[in-house]
Amino acid sequence: MMKKIFKRYRVFGVILIINLILLIVKPSLGTSSLKGTGDNLKELIAIMPPIFLLMGLLDTWVQKETMIKFMGEGSGLKGILIAFLLGSFAAGPVYVAFPFAAILMKKGSKFFNILIFIGAWSATKIPISLFEASVMGWKFMLTRYAIDIPVIILIAYITDKIISPIEKETIYENIKNLE
Template sequence: MIKIAKRYRFFFVLAAVNMALLALNPVVGQKSLSITWNNVLEMLSVLPPIFVMLGLLDVWVEREAMIKLMGERSGVMGVGLAFLLGSAAAGPLYAAFPIAGVLLKKGSKLSNVLIFIGAWSTTKIPLLLFEASSLGWDFMITRLLINLPIIALIAYVTEKTLSADEKVQIYNTADDLH
């Protein structure tokens, strides 16, 4: 019971804050509950397809294939695939992290997984098209050309600054979550 309470402590704190707001200021409390409920519904609409995709990725893609495509010796192909997967993805950024965990579990290089997360957050194709239509093609292309090397640089610097023990801990955590 204590383990469950510890695992869901943020949920319990949020519920307590919402109840306190409802008791102290009903108008604000109702607005808070409404926002919370809308967020829960949004997550429930996004997460099931992500978990189906995770299951398929876990079953269909062999570890050896992932190591070849995005592992330590994947080189430019691994970087390109990481950018492509992140840019073609759909959904909010929080959906990228379970996928990143599966990529780590399957043997992807840490920097490639970090590139995937960076691409998911900044180079998604719908975002680029929106920018091009509302801010212009020059802005979109300039931002993209700045973001691509910066994402790769951040990923490589992050990987190089982590110790071997920290990397092992990251990979072990990914294995433990799935």
């Protein structure tokens, strides 16, 4: 039991130990590092509850059959478009995309569409793009989209082909084991 707890929180423990060492060795850097860690933790605590709520709603309200129909094997262009839209209208930092991707996988989304979703979340978020257009101009934003969208598709395609069916199956099994 105790070993399982240590394993689960080992990253937190390592970060805490590093911060404590920095506080002892170089107090100014340690204080700055500890403040940064605290700020990141506050952001995480503020973001995660609404994200978990949305994930729970997605998991409860969207039937597996529906997800398979729209984003599963054989969904074609429709699945790619939905993955782009889901990722583009998302809010929050990219690390939030991974729990959402896990739910999409659990519901039967095709691996390629999951990769598109993560790529869209990281590069084509509408709220950020609107801010970007107001600062950098619409031409810049549209040029970036003209480059980003094909590159996201290309990266997803290459990644989908490189990862073997056995590895994909293992990833999907790992997602099922998280329940």
